[in-house]
Amino acid sequence: MKKATLILLILLGINCSAQNFEGIITYKVQYSNPNSKIVSDSIFYSNTDTTYIEKHYFKGNKYKFVAEINEKKEIELYNPNENRIYTYSENDDFASWTDSTKRIDEIVQVVKRDTTKIEHLGKKCSAVGFQLNTGQIFFAYSNELFLNAELYKNHKYDFWYDYLSITNSIPLIMKINTPWNKRTLKAIKIERTEISEDEFQVPSFETLIESVN
Numbered sequence: 001m002k003k004a005t006l007i008l009l010i011l012l013g014i015n016c017s018a019q020n021f022e023g024i025i026t027y028k029v030q031y032s033n034p035n036s037k038i039v040s041d042s043i044f045y046s047n048t049d050t051t052y053i054e055k056h057y058f059k060g061n062k063y064k065f066v067a068e069i070n071e072k073k074e075i076e077l078y079n080p081n082e083n084r085i086y087t088y089s090e091n092d093d094f095a096s097w098t099d100s101t102k103r104i105d106e107i108v109q110v111v112k113r114d115t116t117k118i119e120h121l122g123k124k125c126s127a128v129g130f131q132l133n134t135g136q137i138f139f140a141y142s143n144e145l146f147l148n149a150e151l152y153k154n155h156k157y158d159f160w161y162d163y164l165s166i167t168n169s170i171p172l173i174m175k176i177n178t179p180w181n182k183r184t185l186k187a188i189k190i191e192r193t194e195i196s197e198d199e200f201q202v203p204s205f206e207t208l209i210e211s212v213n
Contacts, residue, residue: 062200109131112126113126
């Protein structure tokens with residue numbers, strides 16, 4: 001009887017440790033001109049903040065990213081029921097949507113490194129990198145921020161499922177270097193908190209178009 005009870009407690013402990021993260025992770029973002037041949041540095045840096053704060057809200061198979069750029073809130077909202085990612089500005093009646101089941105590039109090599117040399121916010125991290133046809137993406141993550149990859153199996157855009165299928169963890173650091181996106185995101189605050197489903201409701205828009213990406 002004691003042995004059975006001990007096994008049950010161990011199983012319960014494993015289950016609790018593998019609960020999906022619910023809450024908010026705040027990142028500091030450093031943004032650079034991804035392609036000065038298309039947009040000159042003088043124009044690019046005159047029209048955008050190169051450093052800003054971005055909050056990522058996670059609950060089950062849904063997420064919402066809110067970036068405060070140029071005194072405006074720019075939002076990216078994933079709706080798993082439609083396999084769509086909505087992008088819009090707060091209080092705006094215009095939005096675009098992206099098909100989350102499509103990749104915009106291909107991974108040609110995966111480099112995975114289990115290490116304790118990377119430490120961020122007091123957490124020892126492992127790292128994984130993707131070499132793409134047109135660039136690179138690097139992630140540093142801690143297993144403490146568990147997120148089951150199967151919740152996002154239809155989210156191929158931005159290689160989100162590819163990343164989660166290797167790590168099952170929300171990244172603490174992301175470095176993106178592609179012809180259309182050059183950013184470094186570093187987590188500065190982690191909040192485990194219950195988030196209302198209302199936070200992930202898609203607003204009504206007067207104009208809604210499909211993104212070209």
